[in-house]
Amino acid sequence: xxxxxxxxxxRSLAEGLxxxxxxxxxxxxxxxxSISVNLQAEDRxxxxxxxxxxxxxxxDLGCYGGEIQTPHID
Numbered sequence: 001x002x003x004x005x006x007x008x009x010x011r012s013l014a015e016g017l018x019x020x021x022x023x024x025x026x027x028x029x030x031x032x033x034s035i036s037v038n039l040q041a042e043d044r045x046x047x048x049x050x051x052x053x054x055x056x057x058x059x060d061l062g063c064y065g066g067e068i069q070t071p072h073i074d
Contacts, residue, residue: 062070 058064060066060068060070062068
C-alpha cells in the first residue's frame with residue numbers, strides 16, 4: 001500500500017456520508033409518523049371521569065387512615 005492513511009480517510013468519509021444519508025432519511029420519516037399519530041389521536045374523545053364526593057374530610061378516606069375502606073375513591 002503506498003498510502004496507508006488514505007484507506008482510513010476513505011473509510012471515515014464513507015461513514016460520514018452514510019450518517020448524513022441516514023439522518024436525512026430518518027428525520028422526515030419520524031416527522032411524518034408523528035403527524036399521523038396526532039391526526040389519529042384527534043378523532044378520539046378523551047376518557048375523563050370526575051367523581052365528586054360531598055361532605056368528606058381528609059381523614060375519611062381509607063388511604064389516609066379512615067375506618068371505612070374506600071377502594072373506589074382512593
